[in-house]
Amino acid sequence: MQDEETRGGIDRRGFLRAGAAGSAALIVRPARAGAAPHGDREMPEQRGAATPGSDASFDLDEVTIDDLQHRMQSGQETARSLVEKYTARINAMDTSGTLPLRSVLEINPEALAIADALDAERKSKGPRSPLHGIPILLKDNVATADRMQTTAGSLALLGVKPPKDSFVAARLRAAGAVLLGKTNLSEWANFRSTHSSSGWTGRGGQCRNPYALDRSPSGSSSGSGAATAANFCAGAIGTETDGSITSPSNNNGLVGIKPTVGLVSRAGVIPISHSQDTAGPMTRTVRDAALVLGALTGVDPDDAYTKDSAGKSHRDYTPFLDPNGLKGARIGIPRKGLFGYSPITDRLADAAIADLERLGAVIIDPADIPTLDDLGDGENTVLQTEFKSDMQAYLTWLGAGTHPRTLEDLIAFNEAHKKEEMPYFGQEIFIQSAARGPLTDPAYVKALARNHQLTRAQGIDAVMDNYRLDALVAPTGGPAWLVDLVDGDYGTGGCTTFPAVAGYPHITVPAGFAWGLPVGLSFFGRAWSEPVLLKLAYAYEQGTKHRQPPKFLRTADLDVRETD
Numbered sequence: 001m002q003d004e005e006t007r008g009g010i011d012r013r014g015f016l017r018a019g020a021a022g023s024a025a026l027i028v029r030p031a032r033a034g035a036a037p038h039g040d041r042e043m044p045e046q047r048g049a050a051t052p053g054s055d056a057s058f059d060l061d062e063v064t065i066d067d068l069q070h071r072m073q074s075g076q077e078t079a080r081s082l083v084e085k086y087t088a089r090i091n092a093m094d095t096s097g098t099l100p101l102r103s104v105l106e107i108n109p110e111a112l113a114i115a116d117a118l119d120a121e122r123k124s125k126g127p128r129s130p131l132h133g134i135p136i137l138l139k140d141n142v143a144t145a146d147r148m149q150t151t152a153g154s155l156a157l158l159g160v161k162p163p164k165d166s167f168v169a170a171r172l173r174a175a176g177a178v179l180l181g182k183t184n185l186s187e188w189a190n191f192r193s194t195h196s197s198s199g200w201t202g203r204g205g206q207c208r209n210p211y212a213l214d215r216s217p218s219g220s221s222s223g224s225g226a227a228t229a230a231n232f233c234a235g236a237i238g239t240e241t242d243g244s245i246t247s248p249s250n251n252n253g254l255v256g257i258k259p260t261v262g263l264v265s266r267a268g269v270i271p272i273s274h275s276q277d278t279a280g281p282m283t284r285t286v287r288d289a290a291l292v293l294g295a296l297t298g299v300d301p302d303d304a305y306t307k308d309s310a311g312k313s314h315r316d317y318t319p320f321l322d323p324n325g326l327k328g329a330r331i332g333i334p335r336k337g338l339f340g341y342s343p344i345t346d347r348l349a350d351a352a353i354a355d356l357e358r359l360g361a362v363i364i365d366p367a368d369i370p371t372l373d374d375l376g377d378g379e380n381t382v383l384q385t386e387f388k389s390d391m392q393a394y395l396t397w398l399g400a401g402t403h404p405r406t407l408e409d410l411i412a413f414n415e416a417h418k419k420e421e422m423p424y425f426g427q428e429i430f431i432q433s434a435a436r437g438p439l440t441d442p443a444y445v446k447a448l449a450r451n452h453q454l455t456r457a458q459g460i461d462a463v464m465d466n467y468r469l470d471a472l473v474a475p476t477g478g479p480a481w482l483v484d485l486v487d488g489d490y491g492t493g494g495c496t497t498f499p500a501v502a503g504y505p506h507i508t509v510p511a512g513f514a515w516g517l518p519v520g521l522s523f524f525g526r527a528w529s530e531p532v533l534l535k536l537a538y539a540y541e542q543g544t545k546h547r548q549p550p551k552f553l554r555t556a557d558l559d560v561r562e563t564d
Contacts, residue, residue, distance in 0.1 A: 060085055061231050062549055065134055065288045068234060072122065072133055079115035079122075079133030079178055082234075086135050086180060087111070090232050098554065099213040103226035105140050105204045107181040109147045114178050121176075130291050132176030137236040139224050140182040140203075141189055141270035142279065144169045148179075152270045153187040153201025155420055156413040160403040166268025167300045168237060168279045175295040180233055183223030189244060190220035191272050191387060191433075193425040195488035198222055198248075202421040206483060209251055210550035211517055215480035216489065218251040220244040224282050225252035229550055235283035235292050241272045241383065243477075243496035245280050246508045246522065250476035250494070253510050253518030253547055255289045255537070256282045258496075260527045261503035262308045264293075265300035268397075271390035273383045274305070275448060276500055284547060286509060286538040290317035293530070312528040323542040325535035327360030332367030332469040334495075341493030342478035344514040349475040352511045352521045352540070356473065359543045361536075364467045369498060371454040371462075378454075379501050381447040384433040407434045424485045455502035461526060469525070471536050476508040476520035499524040507537045510546040515556045 060068075060082070071077040087107055094101045108114070118133045127133070138144065141152040143162035151157040165173065172179060184204035190196055198219030199207030207222040209215040210230040217226040221238025225248030228236045238245040240258045249256025257280045264279050271277055281292035297313040300306045314320075333353060339346050357363050391407050404410045411430050414421045437444065460472065477494035484490065499506040504527050511521035521540065523533045541547075 058085075058089055058231060060089075062284060062547075063231075063234075064285055065130060065234050065283075065291050068134055069127070069130060069132070073127075079118045079135075080112060082133065082135050083111045083115045083178055083180065086233055089230075090181075090227075093230065093552070094227075094232070097213065097552070099208055101210060101213070101226055101230060101552075102199075102205050102207045103184055103210075103217075103223040103230065104137065104232060105153075105182045105184050105223070106148060108179050111135070111178055111180055118176055118178065128174075128176035129295065131172065131295055134177050134234045135180040136172055136177045136292070137180050137183050137224060137227055137233040138169065139185055139221050139236070139238050141185065141239060142166050142168050142237055143268035143270070144179060144182075146179075148182050150182070150270070151203055152189060153185050153203045154410075155202045155417060156404050156410055158203065160398055160401060162268060163397065163399050164268065167265035167298075167302065168269065168296055171296050171298065172237075177295070183221075183227055183236060185222050185224070186219030186244075188430075189239065189241065189270070189272055191241070191383070191429055192427050193488070194428055195425040197424065197483060197485050198489050199226075199483075200424065200485070202417075206485065208483065209480050210552050211253065212480065212553050212556040214482055214555045215517065216251060216483050216491075218243075218248040218477075218480065218491065221248045221282060225249055225254060225256075228282050228284060229253055230552075231549065235281055235288050237279055237292075238282045239269055239277065239279045240496075240500065241276045242379070242500035243494060245282060246496050246506055246520070247477055247491070247494060249282055249508045250520035251480040251518065253513075253520075253550070254282050254284060254508075255286050255510070255541070256280065256508050256520075257289050257293055257530070258499065258506040259293065259530060260309075260505045262303075262305035263313055263505075263528070263530065264296045265298070265303040265306050267300055267302035271387070271394055273386040274390055275382060275386060276503060286507075286534065286541045287318060287321055289507075290321060290534055290538075293317050309528070314531070317530065317534055320531040320535045321538040322535050323539055324360070325539035326356060326543070329361045329470045329536055330468055331356055331361045331363055331536070332463060332467050332472045333363065333365035334369045334372070334463065334472050334474055335366040336368040337372040338474040338493075338495045342475075345475045345478045345492075345519055348512040348514065348519045349521065352475075352544075353473070355544050356540060359539055364469065367463055367467050367469065367472065369459050369463050369472075371459045372498065374454050375451065375497070375501065378447040378451045379497065381444060382451055384429070385436045385439065385441060385444040387433045388436050389439050425488060451501050452503075455498050456504075459498055460502055460504055460524070464526060470532055471523045471525040471529070474522050475511070476522040479514045479517035479519055495522050495524070503527065505530050505533055507533045509537045509541050511544070512546050513548070515558055516551070516553065517556055
C-alpha cells in the first residue's frame with residue numbers, strides 16, 4: 001500500500017499517461033497484479049463465502065459517534081488512534097479479495113496532522129462539538145482546498161484545486177471533524193449516461209456493496225454508503241439530486257438524510273441542479289445522522305437558497321430524538337406507485353408498518369399522493385437545463401487554468417479519453433444537457449413551476465393536509481441488484497422522486513433484510529420538517545434495531561429465504 005504522504009498524490013497528466021491498464025486503482029493504490037481494468041471482472045467461485053480481510057473483530061465495528069467521544073474523553077482513544085485504525089481498515093479491506101470494495105478514492109494526507117492538532121486542543125480547551133476528532137469521509141464532489149482531489153470521479157478534474165473549501169467541508173472542520181478522505185461515487189453524480197453502473201468512475205473503478213460484493217451499492221453516493229456500512233469511518237457525507245443519498249443508504253443498510261433544499265449550502269459542491277441538489281449525512285444510526293446534520297446547517301451568502309432556512313434550521317437536532325416519538329403520530333402510506341414493484345420489499349414494508357402501529361402510530365393506509373403519475377418528463381427537463389448552467393458556474397468558480405471550462409469541454413475530454421472514461425457506457429446525458437437552452441428558456445421555466453406545483457401543493461402537502469399527517473412512509477427501494485457493466489443499473493423501484501423534486505426532506509432507516517441484503521424504510525414530509533422526521537425515524541429505529549454490519553460475502557446467499 002502507498003503511505004499516507006503519497007496515497008492519492010499522482011497528478012492528472014501522470015494519470016492519463018498511465019493509460020487504461022489498472023487506471024481504476026492508480027489514485028488510491030497500486031493495481032493488483034492481474035487486475036482487470038475498471039470493472040474487476042473476475043467472478044466469485046463460492047456463494048456466501050466472505051472475502052479475505054473481512055475481519056469481524058475490528059474494535060470500532062458499529063461504534064457510534066457518542067461512543068467515540070467517550071473513548072477519547074477517557075483516554076482510551078485519541079483522534080490520531082481513530083484515524084490510524086480507520087485508515088488501516090481501509091488499506092486492509094478496500095482492495096482485498098476477488099472483488100475489491102473500491103469505496104475510498106484517497107485518504108487525506110493531512111489527516112494525522114489534523115488529528116494531532118485536535119487532540120492537543122481537546123487537552124487544552126476541551127472539545128469543540130460532538131464531532132471533535134471524529135473521522136468523516138466526504139463524497140468526491142464536495143470541494144476541499146487541501147491536498148485531496150475534488151473530481152466527481154472524473155479524470156477531467158484531476159489536479160484542479162478548488163479556490164476554497166465547500167461550505168460543507170468548512171462546517172465540518174469548524175466542528176472539529178477530521179476529514180478522513182474522499183469516497184468513490186457514480187461519476188458526475190450519475191448524470192452522464194442512461195446506461196451507467198452506479199458506483200463506477202473513471203478515477204476509481206467499480207465500487208461494490210459490502211453485503212454482497214457482486215451487488216450494487218447504488219448511487220450516486222456509492223462510496224459514502226459502502227464505506228460507512230463497512231465501518232471505514234464514523235460517518236460520511238453524500239449528496240442527492242434524486243435518490244443519491246437515500247438509495248445507497250437503502251442498499252447499504254444505513255440511515256441517510258436528504259435535507260430540505262436550502263438547509264445545507266451547496267456552495268463548492270460539484271452540481272447537477274440548484275433546485276434539487278443537497279448534501280446530507282450517511283451514518284449507521286439516526287442519532288449519528290442528527291449530530292452530523294446539525295454541524296452542516298447555516299445561512300451561506302454563496303448559496304441564496306439557504307436564506308430560507310433562517311429560523312427553520314437547528315445546530316443540534318438531537319433534542320428531537322424521542323424513543324416514544326411514534327405515539328399518536330399520524331403516518332400516511334402512499335401505496336399507489338410506491339409499492340408493488342418487489343414482493344419481498346412489500347412484505348418488509350408491511351412488517352414495518354405493523355411495527356409503526358405497535359409503537360403507537362396511527363396508520364392511514366392508503367394515503368396516496370394524488371399527482372404521483374403526473375410528472376412526465378418534467379424532472380428531466382429541469383435537471384438537464386440546470387446542469388448545463390450550474391456546471392458552467394462551477395467550472396468558472398475553479399478559476400484560471402487548463403481545466404475544462406464548459407460542459408462541451410467535458411464532453412470533448414471524455415471523447416479524447418474514451419479508453420479510460422467510457423469503456424462501458426457513454427455520455428448521452430452530457431450531450432442532451434449541452435443542447436438545452438438557458439435558464440430563461442420557457443420550456444424550463446414552465447417545467448420547474450409545474451414540477452413544484454405537482455409535488456408540493458398538489459402532491460405531498462395535499463395528502464398531508466387531507467389526512468392531517470405527520471409524515472408519509474414507504475419502502476425506500478428494493479434489495480441491491482447485481483452490478484452490470486454491460487447494460488447498467490436495473491433497480492426495481494423506490495420513493496425518492498417526489499421529495500426530491502419538491503425539495504422536501506427524506507430520511508431512510510434500515511427496515512430488514514432479504515437474503516442478507518438490506519432494505520430501508522423512508523419517512524418524508526413537508527419542507528423544514530427534519531425535526532418531526534427525525535423523531536419518527538428514531539422511534540422506529542429504537543423499536544426495531546434492524547441494522548446489522550455487512551459480512552463482505554462474494555455473493556448473496558440465496559439458499560437463505562428468511563427475511564428479517
